Amino acid sequence: MANYTKTTIGNEGRTELHDKLALTGAEVSINQLPAGAGVPFVHSHKNNEEIYGIIAGEGKAVIDGEETLLTAGDWLRVAPAAKRQFSASANSGITYICIQVKENSLDGFTADDAVMD
Amino acid sequence: MANYTKTTIGNEGRTELHDKLALTGAEVSINQLPAGAGVPFVHSHKNNEEIYGIIAGEGKAVIDGEETLLTAGDWLRVAPAAKRQFSASANSGITYICIQVKENSLDGFTADDAVMD
Numbered sequence: 001m002a003n004y005t006k007t008t009i010g011n012e013g014r015t016e017l018h019d020k021l022a023l024t025g026a027e028v029s030i031n032q033l034p035a036g037a038g039v040p041f042v043h044s045h046k047n048n049e050e051i052y053g054i055i056a057g058e059g060k061a062v063i064d065g066e067e068t069l070l071t072a073g074d075w076l077r078v079a080p081a082a083k084r085q086f087s088a089s090a091n092s093g094i095t096y097i098c099i100q101v102k103e104n105s106l107d108g109f110t111a112d113d114a115v116m117d
Numbered sequence: 118m119a120n121y122t123k124t125t126i127g128n129e130g131r132t133e134l135h136d137k138l139a140l141t142g143a144e145v146s147i148n149q150l151p152a153g154a155g156v157p158f159v160h161s162h163k164n165n166e167e168i169y170g171i172i173a174g175e176g177k178a179v180i181d182g183e184e185t186l187l188t189a190g191d192w193l194r195v196a197p198a199a200k201r202q203f204s205a206s207a208n209s210g211i212t213y214i215c216i217q218v219k220e221n222s223l224d225g226f227t228a229d230d231a232v233m234d
Contacts, residue, residue: 003199004180009190021194025218027226042234063121077138082120101142105222109144117159
Protein backbone atom coordinates (compact mmCIF):
# COMPACT_ATOMS: atom_id res chain seq x y z
CA MET A 1 0.00 0.00 0.00
CA ALA A 2 0.98 3.63 -0.41
CA ASN A 3 3.08 5.10 2.36
CA TYR A 4 0.36 7.69 2.80
CA THR A 5 -2.99 8.85 1.45
CA LYS A 6 -4.53 12.30 1.83
CA THR A 7 -7.90 13.95 1.32
CA THR A 8 -9.42 17.34 2.05
CA ILE A 9 -12.91 17.56 3.45
CA GLY A 10 -15.33 20.30 2.53
CA ASN A 11 -18.46 21.53 4.19
CA GLU A 12 -20.49 18.35 3.72
CA GLY A 13 -22.95 17.23 6.37
CA ARG A 14 -21.07 13.93 6.66
CA THR A 15 -17.76 12.75 5.24
CA GLU A 16 -16.60 9.15 5.63
CA LEU A 17 -12.86 8.55 5.35
CA HIS A 18 -12.49 4.75 5.24
CA ASP A 19 -12.69 4.44 1.48
CA LYS A 20 -11.20 7.86 0.67
CA LEU A 21 -8.02 7.11 2.63
CA ALA A 22 -7.95 3.28 2.33
CA LEU A 23 -8.11 2.91 6.10
CA THR A 24 -7.64 -0.60 7.50
CA GLY A 25 -8.04 -0.08 11.25
CA ALA A 26 -10.88 2.42 11.60
CA GLU A 27 -13.73 4.22 9.97
CA VAL A 28 -13.64 7.94 10.68
CA SER A 29 -16.47 10.32 9.86
CA ILE A 30 -16.76 14.08 10.22
CA ASN A 31 -20.32 15.13 10.90
CA GLN A 32 -22.18 18.43 11.00
CA LEU A 33 -25.69 18.91 12.34
CA PRO A 34 -27.39 22.31 12.03
CA ALA A 35 -29.08 23.90 15.04
CA GLY A 36 -32.17 21.97 16.03
CA ALA A 37 -31.25 18.86 14.03
CA GLY A 38 -30.39 15.39 15.26
CA VAL A 39 -29.44 11.98 13.98
CA PRO A 40 -32.90 10.52 13.22
CA PHE A 41 -32.31 7.10 14.78
CA VAL A 42 -30.88 5.39 17.86
CA HIS A 43 -28.13 2.85 17.16
CA SER A 44 -25.67 0.52 18.82
CA HIS A 45 -22.88 -1.70 17.47
CA LYS A 46 -22.06 -5.39 17.34
CA ASN A 47 -18.27 -5.26 17.71
CA ASN A 48 -17.07 -1.68 17.37
CA GLU A 49 -16.38 0.92 20.02
CA GLU A 50 -16.96 4.50 18.91
CA ILE A 51 -14.95 7.54 19.94
CA TYR A 52 -16.63 10.91 19.48
CA GLY A 53 -14.86 14.26 19.55
CA ILE A 54 -16.73 17.57 19.47
CA ILE A 55 -14.87 20.01 17.24
CA ALA A 56 -17.26 22.97 17.28
CA GLY A 57 -20.69 23.99 18.48
CA GLU A 58 -23.02 22.48 21.04
CA GLY A 59 -25.41 19.61 21.37
CA LYS A 60 -26.16 16.52 23.38
CA ALA A 61 -25.91 12.77 23.33
CA VAL A 62 -28.44 10.39 24.80
CA ILE A 63 -26.67 7.13 25.74
CA ASP A 64 -28.74 4.31 27.21
CA GLY A 65 -31.30 6.93 28.18
CA GLU A 66 -28.80 9.19 29.94
CA GLU A 67 -28.41 12.70 28.51
CA THR A 68 -25.01 14.38 28.43
CA LEU A 69 -24.46 17.90 27.12
CA LEU A 70 -21.69 18.36 24.57
CA THR A 71 -19.47 21.29 23.64
CA ALA A 72 -16.22 21.76 21.74
CA GLY A 73 -13.38 19.88 23.45
CA ASP A 74 -15.53 17.04 24.76
CA TRP A 75 -14.48 13.48 23.84
CA LEU A 76 -16.38 10.27 24.57
CA ARG A 77 -15.90 6.55 24.28
CA VAL A 78 -19.17 4.70 23.70
CA ALA A 79 -19.21 0.93 24.29
CA PRO A 80 -20.47 -1.22 21.40
CA ALA A 81 -23.76 -2.24 23.01
CA ALA A 82 -24.72 1.21 24.27
CA LYS A 83 -27.71 2.77 22.51
CA ARG A 84 -26.76 6.28 21.35
CA GLN A 85 -28.26 9.27 19.62
CA PHE A 86 -26.60 12.65 18.96
CA SER A 87 -28.20 16.01 18.24
CA ALA A 88 -27.31 19.69 17.94
CA SER A 89 -28.68 22.17 20.43
CA ALA A 90 -31.68 24.32 19.55
CA ASN A 91 -29.49 27.40 19.10
CA SER A 92 -26.20 26.03 17.77
CA GLY A 93 -25.05 23.53 15.22
CA ILE A 94 -22.47 20.91 16.17
CA THR A 95 -19.47 19.47 14.34
CA TYR A 96 -18.08 16.17 15.59
CA ILE A 97 -15.73 13.39 14.61
CA CYS A 98 -16.77 9.76 15.04
CA ILE A 99 -14.07 7.08 15.10
CA GLN A 100 -15.22 3.47 14.78
CA VAL A 101 -12.73 0.77 15.82
CA LYS A 102 -13.01 -2.88 16.76
CA GLU A 103 -13.24 -3.26 20.54
CA ASN A 104 -10.08 -4.70 22.12
CA SER A 105 -8.17 -4.56 18.82
CA LEU A 106 -5.32 -2.32 19.97
CA ASP A 107 -2.18 -4.04 21.24
CA GLY A 108 0.86 -1.84 21.87
CA PHE A 109 0.76 1.88 21.08
CA THR A 110 2.95 4.99 21.24
CA ALA A 111 6.11 3.95 23.14
CA ASP A 112 5.31 0.26 22.62
CA ASP A 113 4.74 0.56 18.89
CA ALA A 114 6.78 3.53 17.67
CA VAL A 115 10.25 3.30 16.16
CA MET A 116 12.44 6.38 16.40
CA ASP A 117 14.72 7.07 13.45
CA MET B 118 -17.12 -1.71 31.21
CA ALA B 119 -19.09 1.51 31.46
CA ASN B 120 -21.50 2.20 28.64
CA TYR B 121 -19.63 5.45 28.06
CA THR B 122 -16.77 7.57 29.33
CA LYS B 123 -16.26 11.31 28.76
CA THR B 124 -13.50 13.86 29.17
CA THR B 125 -13.00 17.50 28.24
CA ILE B 126 -9.70 18.63 26.82
CA GLY B 127 -8.18 21.98 27.58
CA ASN B 128 -5.49 23.98 25.82
CA GLU B 129 -2.66 21.54 26.44
CA GLY B 130 0.03 21.01 23.83
CA ARG B 131 -0.82 17.30 23.74
CA THR B 132 -3.68 15.31 25.24
CA GLU B 133 -3.77 11.50 25.03
CA LEU B 134 -7.18 9.88 25.37
CA HIS B 135 -6.46 6.13 25.68
CA ASP B 136 -6.20 6.10 29.45
CA LYS B 137 -8.61 8.99 30.08
CA LEU B 138 -11.44 7.26 28.20
CA ALA B 139 -10.42 3.60 28.70
CA LEU B 140 -10.15 3.10 24.95
CA THR B 141 -9.58 -0.46 23.73
CA GLY B 142 -9.32 -0.05 19.96
CA ALA B 143 -7.29 3.13 19.46
CA GLU B 144 -5.08 5.75 20.98
CA VAL B 145 -6.23 9.25 20.07
CA SER B 146 -4.19 12.37 20.75
CA ILE B 147 -4.99 16.04 20.21
CA ASN B 148 -1.85 18.02 19.45
CA GLN B 149 -1.01 21.72 19.17
CA LEU B 150 2.23 23.08 17.78
CA PRO B 151 2.89 26.84 17.90
CA ALA B 152 4.08 28.70 14.80
CA GLY B 153 7.60 27.67 13.87
CA ALA B 154 7.59 24.55 16.04
CA GLY B 155 7.75 20.91 15.00
CA VAL B 156 7.80 17.43 16.45
CA PRO B 157 11.52 17.06 17.25
CA PHE B 158 11.95 13.55 15.88
CA VAL B 159 11.09 11.34 12.90
CA HIS B 160 9.17 8.17 13.74
CA SER B 161 7.49 5.15 12.21
CA HIS B 162 5.43 2.30 13.70
CA LYS B 163 5.67 -1.46 14.02
CA ASN B 164 2.01 -2.43 13.68
CA ASN B 165 -0.17 0.68 13.85
CA GLU B 166 -1.54 2.84 11.09
CA GLU B 167 -2.00 6.48 12.00
CA ILE B 168 -4.79 8.77 10.83
CA TYR B 169 -4.14 12.50 11.11
CA GLY B 170 -6.79 15.21 10.88
CA ILE B 171 -5.94 18.91 10.78
CA ILE B 172 -8.43 20.83 12.90
CA ALA B 173 -6.97 24.34 12.70
CA GLY B 174 -3.97 26.23 11.41
CA GLU B 175 -1.28 25.31 8.91
CA GLY B 176 1.82 23.22 8.72
CA LYS B 177 3.42 20.37 6.86
CA ALA B 178 4.25 16.70 7.11
CA VAL B 179 7.36 15.06 5.73
CA ILE B 180 6.60 11.40 4.98
CA ASP B 181 9.40 9.23 3.63
CA GLY B 182 11.12 12.39 2.51
CA GLU B 183 8.10 13.79 0.67
CA GLU B 184 6.72 17.09 1.92
CA THR B 185 2.96 17.74 1.95
CA LEU B 186 1.43 21.03 3.09
CA LEU B 187 -1.37 20.81 5.63
CA THR B 188 -4.32 23.03 6.41
CA ALA B 189 -7.60 22.67 8.31
CA GLY B 190 -9.77 19.97 6.72
CA ASP B 191 -6.89 17.79 5.54
CA TRP B 192 -6.90 14.14 6.65
CA LEU B 193 -4.16 11.57 6.07
CA ARG B 194 -3.56 7.87 6.55
CA VAL B 195 0.09 7.05 7.20
CA ALA B 196 1.20 3.43 6.80
CA PRO B 197 3.00 1.88 9.77
CA ALA B 198 6.46 1.75 8.20
CA ALA B 199 6.41 5.27 6.76
CA LYS B 200 8.83 7.70 8.40
CA ARG B 201 6.90 10.84 9.39
CA GLN B 202 7.47 14.23 10.97
CA PHE B 203 4.92 17.02 11.47
CA SER B 204 5.50 20.73 12.00
CA ALA B 205 3.61 24.00 12.13
CA SER B 206 4.23 26.65 9.50
CA ALA B 207 6.48 29.62 10.25
CA ASN B 208 3.51 31.96 10.56
CA SER B 209 0.73 29.77 11.98
CA GLY B 210 0.32 27.18 14.66
CA ILE B 211 -1.41 23.90 13.88
CA THR B 212 -3.89 21.76 15.78
CA TYR B 213 -4.27 18.13 14.72
CA ILE B 214 -5.74 14.87 15.85
CA CYS B 215 -3.72 11.67 15.60
CA ILE B 216 -5.55 8.33 15.70
CA GLN B 217 -3.42 5.22 16.20
CA VAL B 218 -5.02 1.87 15.30
CA LYS B 219 -3.71 -1.60 14.55
CA GLU B 220 -3.35 -2.07 10.79
CA ASN B 221 -5.98 -4.44 9.31
CA SER B 222 -7.86 -4.67 12.62
CA LEU B 223 -11.24 -3.40 11.38
CA ASP B 224 -13.75 -5.98 10.22
CA GLY B 225 -17.27 -4.78 9.50
CA PHE B 226 -18.23 -1.17 10.09
CA THR B 227 -21.21 1.19 9.79
CA ALA B 228 -23.93 -0.79 7.98
CA ASP B 229 -22.12 -4.08 8.67
CA ASP B 230 -21.69 -3.43 12.38
CA ALA B 231 -24.49 -1.10 13.45
CA VAL B 232 -27.76 -2.23 14.99
CA MET B 233 -30.75 0.07 14.61
CA ASP B 234 -33.12 0.25 17.54
